[in-house]
Amino acid sequence: MQIDLLPREKSTAGLNLLILLGSLLTGLLAVSVIFAINGVNPAAAIFAIFKGSFGSWYGIKETITKAIPLILIGSGLAMAYKAKFWNIGAESQLLVGAIFATWMGLTVGPHLPAVLLVPLMFVSAFIGGALWGIVPAVLKVRFGINEVITTLMLNYIAAEFVKYLVVGPWKGKTKGGYPYTDDLPAQAILKHIHYTRISPILLVLAVIAALILGWMVYRSRFGYEIRVIGENTHAARYAGINFFRTSVLLMAVSGGMAGLAGAGELMSIHHYLSYPETLSAGYGFTAIIVAWLARLNPAFTIVSGLFFAGIIVGGDAIQISMGMPAATVNVFNGMILIFLIMGDFFISHRVRIRFGSTVHA
Amino acid sequence: MLDIIVSVLTRTIIAGTPLLLATLGEILSERSGIQNLGVEGVMSVGAVTAFIVTFTTGNPWLGMLAAILIGMILSGIHGFVSISLRANQVVSGLAITMLGLGLSGLFGKPYIGRPLPNRMPRLNIHGLSDIPILGGLLFNHDWYVYLSVVIGIVIWFMLKHTSMGITLRSVGENPKAAESQGINVNRVKYFAVMAGGGLAGMAGAYLSTAYSGSWNEGITAGRGWIVIALTIFALWQPGGAFLGAYLFGGIFVLQYMLQPLGISPNLLSMLPYASTLLVLFIYGMSKSGQRRMNAPATLGEPYVRGER
Numbered sequence: 004m005q006i007d008l009l010p011r012e013k014s015t016a017g018l019n020l021l022i023l024l025g026s027l028l029t030g031l032l033a034v035s036v037i038f039a040i041n042g043v044n045p046a047a048a049i050f051a052i053f054k055g056s057f058g059s060w061y062g063i064k065e066t067i068t069k070a071i072p073l074i075l076i077g078s079g080l081a082m083a084y085k086a087k088f089w090n091i092g093a094e095s096q097l098l099v100g101a102i103f104a105t106w107m108g109l110t111v112g113p114h115l116p117a118v119l120l121v122p123l124m125f126v127s128a129f130i131g132g133a134l135w136g137i138v139p140a141v142l143k144v145r146f147g148i149n150e151v152i153t154t155l156m157l158n159y160i161a162a163e164f165v166k167y168l169v170v171g172p173w174k175g176k177t178k179g180g181y182p183y184t185d186d187l188p189a190q191a192i193l194k195h196i197h198y199t200r201i202s203p204i205l206l207v208l209a210v211i212a213a214l215i216l217g218w219m220v221y222r223s224r225f226g227y228e229i230r231v232i233g234e235n236t237h238a239a240r241y242a243g244i245n246f247f248r249t250s251v252l253l254m255a256v257s258g259g260m261a262g263l264a265g266a267g268e269l270m271s272i273h274h275y276l277s278y279p280e281t282l283s284a285g286y287g288f289t290a291i292i293v294a295w296l297a298r299l300n301p302a303f304t305i306v307s308g309l310f311f312a313g314i315i316v317g318g319d320a321i322q323i324s325m326g327m328p329a330a331t332v333n334v335f336n337g338m339i340l341i342f343l344i345m346g347d348f349f350i351s352h353r354v355r356i357r358f359g360s361t362v363h364a
Numbered sequence: 365m366l367d368i369i370v371s372v373l374t375r376t377i378i379a380g381t382p383l384l385l386a387t388l389g390e391i392l393s394e395r396s397g398i399q400n401l402g403v404e405g406v407m408s409v410g411a412v413t414a415f416i417v418t419f420t421t422g423n424p425w426l427g428m429l430a431a432i433l434i435g436m437i438l439s440g441i442h443g444f445v446s447i448s449l450r451a452n453q454v455v456s457g458l459a460i461t462m463l464g465l466g467l468s469g470l471f472g473k474p475y476i477g478r479p480l481p482n483r484m485p486r487l488n489i490h491g492l493s494d495i496p497i498l499g500g501l502l503f504n505h506d507w508y509v510y511l512s513v514v515i516g517i518v519i520w521f522m523l524k525h526t527s528m529g530i531t532l533r534s535v536g537e538n539p540k541a542a543e544s545q546g547i548n549v550n551r552v553k554y555f556a557v558m559a560g561g562g563l564a565g566m567a568g569a570y571l572s573t574a575y576s577g578s579w580n581e582g583i584t585a586g587r588g589w590i591v592i593a594l595t596i597f598a599l600w601q602p603g604g605a606f607l608g609a610y611l612f613g614g615i616f617v618l619q620y621m622l623q624p625l626g627i628s629p630n631l632l633s634m635l636p637y638a639s640t641l642l643v644l645f646i647y648g649m650s651k652s653g654q655r656r657m658n659a660p661a662t663l664g665e666p667y668v669r670g671e672r
Contacts, residue, residue, distance in 0.1 A: 037467065037470070037661060041470055041471060054378075077601075083558070089454045091454070091458065138447065142644075142645070142648065145648075146644075146645065146648030146649065148644045148645070148648045148650055150453055151399075151401070151592075151640060152592065152593060152596060152640070152644065153644070155589055155592065155593070156637040156638075156641050157637075157641075158594060158633065159589070159637040160634050160637050160638060160641075163630045163631070163634045164630070164634070165632055167628050167630035171628060171630075186445045213512045237532055240387075252411040288458070288462070291460070292456060292612070295455060327470070327473075328469045328470055328581070329469065329581075330465060330466045330467075330468070330470055330581060331462065331466065331469070331470055332466070332471020332606075333462045333465045333466025333469065334463060334466030334467060334470055335466070336459075336462045336466070337405070337459050337460065337461070337462030337463025337464070337465075337466055338459075338463055340455065340459035340462065341441065341456065341459045341460075341463065344445060344451040344452060344455050344456055344459065345445060345451065346447075347447055347449075347451060348449040348450070348451060
């Protein structure tokens with residue numbers, strides 16, 4: 004028997020979907036094996052996760068709440084990854100966005116009506132995230148410094164800076180001993196749909212932004228440049244694409260989207276700046292898988308964001324119902340991501356198994 | 365005053381040891397062209413494995429071996445995905461980190477907060493360990509500290525002076541040329557990635573069975589990411605790994621020492637990350653600096669056999 008791996012010239016949408024579902028199922032199977040080794044009934048645990056997220060109105064409402072930041076961040080990351088710009092700094096771009104929004108809310112906020120303040124805070128959060136995203140773009144294009152390292156280092160720097168702010172200069176006078184800033188003024192708080200934690204403004208913003216980014220990547224001149232850079236650097240230079248301009252713009256959008264997510268969490272859920280882990284809750288990393296599951300199409304993050312939000316919510320549910328640790332969600336995320344990238348291999352290659360003959364064709 | 369200096373230096377060596385072990389591992393891996401962002405996860409799994417095995421058998425050496433083995437297996441998955449399936453190394457490494465943190469949290473839950481009956485023993489050479497100042501500083505550590513130094517020297521010698529080292533480097537620099545010399549490129553890469561993972565697992569074992577003597581989620585506390593930075597800081601040289609690991613270990617220690625002086629611990633915590641960026645920036649300022657950095661030429665790129 005001989006196994007040949009041959010490059011696949013063309014792959015259809017149906018095949019892609021099939022491989023995607025296959026990867027997801029194999030990933031779930033691998034998670035089941037882990038659960039079984041750990042002495043947990045895998046069927047019961049996986050059922051409990053999806054029942055916790057999609058099996059009740061409460062679960063669905065929470066899933067949508069957590070999908071919002073994942074869609075915002077994931078669509079920006081998908082765009083960056085399309086150009087093979089490995090932005091793993093969304094976690095800190097979110098934080099810097101939240102810092103900018105908090106500053107705006109606490110300084111000029113009390114003097115402005117909601118119609119002015121809310122957009123102003125969103126814009127400043129976008130600018131904050133964008134600036135924090137542009138740094139690695141400049142360092143990469145002008146100084147040849149690997150963006151994986153710079154975005155990673157900037158994550159820690161921003162997280163420590165947020166801690167410094169909330170225990171130091173920005174520590175709230177009304178918060179007793181806690182490391183929080185004061186509450187944002189009432190007009191900065193986003194209203195929720197009744198009996199949920201979903202802000203309709205944020206939900207619409209996330210969906211529209213993902214669709215716009217999807218349009219940009221596949222239909223605009225800018226998106227064309229992004230895709231050419233991602234597919235072939237040499238061709239991109241030959242085509243006269245301005246690397247510096249495109250990379251900076253790309254990372255401004257990617258970082259800005261994470262910044263928006265930061266403002267959203269701040270204005271809809273928390274209402275004040277607190278410890279970085281509370282604010283970002285790992286969304287910046289989970290969104291990487293969201294982008295990957297969406298096959299780097301920003302518009303598809305609407306679906307993949309909901310899926311992973313469901314796993315987060317279901318993960319919370321099994322902590323309570325089955326006494327499993329919070330880290331269980333990481334097993335899910337890691338396993339599914341591994342099988343997704345394994346699946347990519349079968350999109351670009353086909354496997355031929357021949358029996359008997361070992362003669363090379 | 366002398367007491368304080370000796371105490372700081374001693375603790376610097378202790379804090380630098382896990383960084384040194386894992387950085388040496390990442391250097392091996394990256395020299396073969398495979399970047400492994402999974403270090404944080406591999407370390408965490410190594411820590412929990414070593415703890416469980418030591419807790420059950422009472423033997424910290426068995427714990428260390430188990431951690432090395434599991435580190436090799438976990439990074440072997442990264443190897444399979446990025447070498448054989450030629451997938452993106454960044455994403456694969458991140459997946460390994462998530463998986464590793466998840467697995468260690470899941471399997472370590474029953475062991476949280478339990479004290480370890482016996483940790484890795486300390487070296488105690490009669491005479492040497494009793495010398496004032498130097499005895500405490502150099503001759504009274506646990507075995508991991510000395511092992512990490514020996515491993516570092518062996519890796520330095522291997523890379524610099526043996527044909528094995530030349531093979532490893534050539535695979536990372538120019539795999540096509542290496543293959544035309546009859547080297548099995550993928551086998552060398554697997555070896556390097558798994559050896560590197562074994563060292564990351566060992567670094568984790570150090571944290572749970574020597575450094576703290578307990579297991580809790582988040583025991584690695586971002587050390588795995590510092591290791592990724594240190595590898596560059598060290599310019600992929602074992603000598604640089606020693607310098608960087610002890611320097612950053614020292615920063616860890618100083619962070620707590622300087623706090624009473626009114627310097628914000630959070631700003632001090634930024635130092636390892638900010639100084640890595642600074643070093644990269646200084647090298648990046650000039651084209652010749654970029655060359656001197658000497659990153660393995662094919663780092664992060666998948667290798668396809670026989671492709672022209």
